[in-house]
Amino acid sequence: MNFDFSDDQKFLQQTARDYLAEHSPLSVCREVLETDKPYADDLWKGAAEMGWQGAVIPEEYGGAGFGHLELAMIAEEIGRALAPIPFSSSVYFATEAILQAGSEAQKKKYLPALAAGTTIGTFALTEKTGQNDIENVQAKVSDGKLSGTKFPVADGDVANFAVVAAQGDGGLSLYLVDLEGEGVQRESVTSFDPSRSMARIEFDGAPADLLGEAGQGASLASHLLDRAAALMAFEQLGSAQACFDITKEFTTGRYAFGRPVASFQAIKHRLADMWCEIELARSNAYYGAWALSNEEDELNVAACIARIQAGDALEQVSVEMVQMHGGVGYTWEYDCHLFYRRAKLLGAVLGSSAQWKDKLVDRIEAGEPS
């Protein structure tokens, strides 16, 4: 039994944490949130130099050739730092999509630039307000031209290309679409967490390059969502841990009625409960990472429980963070709202917790592995 990350993986994590502590203090997140900058481009370049975007890209395509356990460690740190970069869209989605389903030519075309951070990718599935609905995608591709609307698309305003789910000749398929080319109109929409950008994209005859087999879009998209969910769970876990650590420090240092706020059971017992939720999230996230690396069969369940617990825990601790900071927690000046916003954003972009719960029961019914 060794249900833990290796020392090498932990070392990589520590390196990432140190790097982000220096290059992505919360002031970096705040700057993107408060200005028109869609993301922190210096940090994005720095991350690429650290090899993070290319963590799981094989060396032959310019990547670091690590496994997903290593990527999970990086994701946790990105979450802890609330790094304001399009990492999840480009790495968990676009890169994974090409690694999973890309042709050799597509890999050669995209992966080196993704690894270098010179290209940003994203995933465009949702079309309207409501849950992700793979079956009812309306966007269409005919004669290699894509038409339709995708909304919202995370980082859709800054991505160079998107993996788009659309109805093609063989049914629902995935396509690679250049977002800077013809037939693409995109607009930024206001994000609930303006440190991460969101867009509406209208396609009208945009050239679309089939990714994977025609007609396999539904299963590919579902599998991609699972993979991204397992990785996103680490971002959520990292953010939750940061919420917790900051809140613990604040309530320990702040005195009221002559003693630390954290000495009151009203606070300390809830901190204990928050810790439990985060530990469960950690356990489930580890399982997701393990499944991602070792056992595809278990990923469909593992991704769900990783996503559900990490998302629910992060939402809970972000709410508690604001509350336990009292008055200052409600000020723009303090950092609590950065977490409060990010929690909701990360909880929404892959579909709500409720949708993942429904999916989980489907999968348990279909036969839970061992």
Place this chain on the structure above:
Amino acid sequence: MNFDFSDDQKFLQQTARDYLAEHSPLSVCREVLETDKPYADDLWKGAAEMGWQGAVIPEEYGGAGFGHLELAMIAEEIGRALAPIPFSSSVYFATEAILQAGSEAQKKKYLPALAAGTTIGTFALTEKTGQNDIENVQAKVSDGKLSGTKFPVADGDVANFAVVAAQGDGGLSLYLVDLEGEGVQRESVTSFDPSRSMARIEFDGAPADLLGEAGQGASLASHLLDRAAALMAFEQLGSAQACFDITKEFTTGRYAFGRPVASFQAIKHRLADMWCEIELARSNAYYGAWALSNEEDELNVAACIARIQAGDALEQVSVEMVQMHGGVGYTWEYDCHLFYRRAKLLGAVLGSSAQWKDKLVDRIEAGEPS
């Protein structure tokens, strides 16, 4: 604005409380729970002498001719005392059914005996494990003879007659059936709260007397459930208040670490939350009683919110009661489990909170009054 009971009604309540404090201390509930006695017959007779069973029965049929606000006050006290008598079955269901839908002959036949407590009635709707399902009742009446199974039937082993929902010539209808007559086989089944008895009843050609119009069984049964729910909410409220009062007293008097257990925020803040839940339950129950007495139009929503909040509050405080008593709360000797059991029983007999919630949304959608 006078959303409160009148002084006369409160006086009646105090009288009931005093009577029950003397004649139904928790030892009476415990005795029924621990022995084969299906209910406390002395208490039942005493209640009849107090006029409780006949509270809303017009004087011409031997009742007290009070309104439902008065009955609600009695119900709250019955809940507070965990009185082990078939009051809800006989009064909220059987008596209400005959008052609502009975012919003059039926009223003359049943009401005086119900008021005197010499006859016990009940309501037999459910047929199997699962939610109450009025539409799918399988029991049948043909040529005035009832066949089918009702399970579980609250107080079905001690009742003299039942109001039974069954498919008749004109569709689902309600019938009055003598449980001591031919064609009736009944067996006691073990109750989760053995201070209240439950039965399985098999009907095989039992004579059935139509109650109300043929084919109106579904709407009658639904309406009866609403009326009973509004009254039952007061029983639940009374039980919840008793849980709370006993727990407050215990935690205030018990010392640990040199101070009262109730001075620890881990306890006192939860007592504050429990109090809030009970106050909300009280408000909603009052609304239910008001609708029952004044505004039938609002009863369909009022019954739901009364039932939901009272049931949820009672379950919560009964769980907290056991927990906050610590070790002794888990002993047979202490009274906590009487409440812990009763909470689940009262929460189940009219169908679960979840079912009432579903019903509530139906009704809000159908157009909430003012």
Place this chain on the structure above:
Amino acid sequence: MDFNDTPEEAAFRAKARTWLDANAETMKPGDFSAGPLDERDDPASIQSAKKWQQKKADDGWACLTWPKEYGGQGATSIQNVIWNQEEARYKTPPNIYGIGLGMCGPTIMTHGTDAQRERWLPEMRMGQKVWCQLFSEPSAGSDLAGLRSTAVRDGDDWVINGQKIWTTGAQFCDWGILVVRSDATVAKHSGLTYFVVDMHSPGIEVRPITQINGGQGFNEVFFTDVRIPDAQRLSEIGNGWAVAITTLMNERASIGGGGGSSVHELIELARGIEVDGQSALEQSSVREKIATFYTRTKGLKLTGYRTLSAISQGKTPGPESSLGKLVGGRLTQEMAAFAMDLQGPAGALNDPSQLPQAAEWQDRYLSIPGLRIAGGTDEILRNIISERVLGLPPEARADKGIAFKDIPTGPPSN
């Protein structure tokens, strides 16, 4: 049990409505009143608020509950509630007088000298001067009596230094009520003194606080050698806490609740969202939550009716009114979170042009934490309920019976 007005109440309501019809415009769908945490300090709003108050005062509708000797009507609490209900049905300027009329005025009546009453109450009633409250400090939030701003006697004046926070309306107010520490060598509650301060005094600096929803309803107020004549002292020296308690007891109990309409908005939202080919409103998980929200919202509203009934019977609502804020705050936050979840990935937006119901649930999710904190955190409300309503024993105190200066204010430095 009767939800209607008594005949007396109905007559009063009719009278109020007649006056309002003649003097104000009724609200139409889409109109809305300024929320309690909104920005509302543009000079035009302030001017129109002052005009409206003057008009009410002229005809005897201002300060209904004030005694007649101070220019009020000696009205009952229920009449005041009825007036507020009726006034809310009309388009009126933001109410910038709540703190003055509801908290400062009664405190001056109780603790002020005749000269002080004459000086401040008439112009307060007429709306000529606006008042604010300066109690909270950065290091004294829930622990209000832990405040550290100081008052030092200098001749006929007192010299004030320190910082106050969470002051509503400080930027447009004329007068403030102020509690500061005049003696740190005695116990915490014993060294406080209570003043009325001219907000235009030299040495006062007001800085707005931006909230996480971007609003600026509150301010920080900095005091640097601000001089207050001793004639503006409202308490005995060192007896300020008792006077502050009078002020806080007059903080208006939040009554009624409203909010019921939000559940209907949630139902509309769910109805419009499609899940697996049907409306989200058909999903039992959605229905169960909506039913729970509805049940609790209605419970709050009905609890408000019970409070009103008590007021109608001449009782004064006490600390049990904390229930509304404690339960309502969490409830609204949960409803907003749920609404955002219903929206799926689009819930991650905050763009009124892109979202159903103009992103109002996102706005609520950002504004509600303030309501769970301002005017008593959830935790303080639970203390109030458990100790003052339920009579449970108090928390063990670490700051009792020692000089204020010796009370720990941070981790030991070793």
Place this chain on the structure above:
Amino acid sequence: MDFNDTPEEAAFRAKARTWLDANAETMKPGDFSAGPLDERDDPASIQSAKKWQQKKADDGWACLTWPKEYGGQGATSIQNVIWNQEEARYKTPPNIYGIGLGMCGPTIMTHGTDAQRERWLPEMRMGQKVWCQLFSEPSAGSDLAGLRSTAVRDGDDWVINGQKIWTTGAQFCDWGILVVRSDATVAKHSGLTYFVVDMHSPGIEVRPITQINGGQGFNEVFFTDVRIPDAQRLSEIGNGWAVAITTLMNERASIGGGGGSSVHELIELARGIEVDGQSALEQSSVREKIATFYTRTKGLKLTGYRTLSAISQGKTPGPESSLGKLVGGRLTQEMAAFAMDLQGPAGALNDPSQLPQAAEWQDRYLSIPGLRIAGGTDEILRNIISERVLGLPPEARADKGIAFKDIPTGPPSN
């Protein structure tokens, strides 16, 4: 990351399994082990438990983690876990030795004299004598050190009076470890002394406690002038608390979790219940709750794997193991409540002949409160986590630095 045994662990597991195959019968579906709060004092069970322990001891499988000098194997913690996992797969008598081998034995090793070790450890290991723990008292539950039973010196003996409670197995035990107050004039933790008591001594009366689920796993034990020779004292006089801490630190961390199968039972239950013409399992509200239960159950199990991994790496699991009991207790209670709700009106029954799954959810709903209380209430576990895992500051103490006899034990009498 690897869920499998290391080669060493696998070898040990194979060895254990070989021995178990030769000496016990494997569990078949439908078989079950006795739960921790079950009744298990029928003489036949006790006899078969003693035989099984003797057999294990003969072949070196008893007391795996005990040092070799005391007849143990000096096995690692992970080996012990593996043994427990394997043994659980076989039909074995109830384990009546947990307290003796896990708590009493190690305490005697650490604090006993050589004579005491020789006297008690061998027969404990061989299973000839069964041990119980006598710490809790009616007035000292969560506040264990508040115990009031007394020990008074009389010649070479000590005379014990008082009452203990929650003693598992007292009715069939031969020896007990006992902490009592030998001096009430010093501070609470300073006046305790620790003894080993012969449970067959005159003056000891054991009365079973009936639990709310009808079970009788615990006892009250009354001491009336019970004499204990001073040679059976295990601590310095007045130093019993330190020794008690050793005992409690050895209380086995609950590891692994299991429970996962319960969610599958819940799924089966929901599948078989019809709502509006379809299976309840199709309802999104039911699915959402089942998914939440599954997620948390699995989280507990995986957290147990993380603990196992730490043990496998040679680390000792600490207070963070409290998580399993804290989260698991509530979770099971919520699952049972939900299952009963699913059953509708029939949920109000507790009749195995009438209900799906033989009313087992009803049984659980009645038994689970014990798990949320015994061995540390939820509230104590939150204290442990917040103070010992998270390092948060301790609660203000009202019983510090005063003589035990002066600590308030009830409301002031005035």
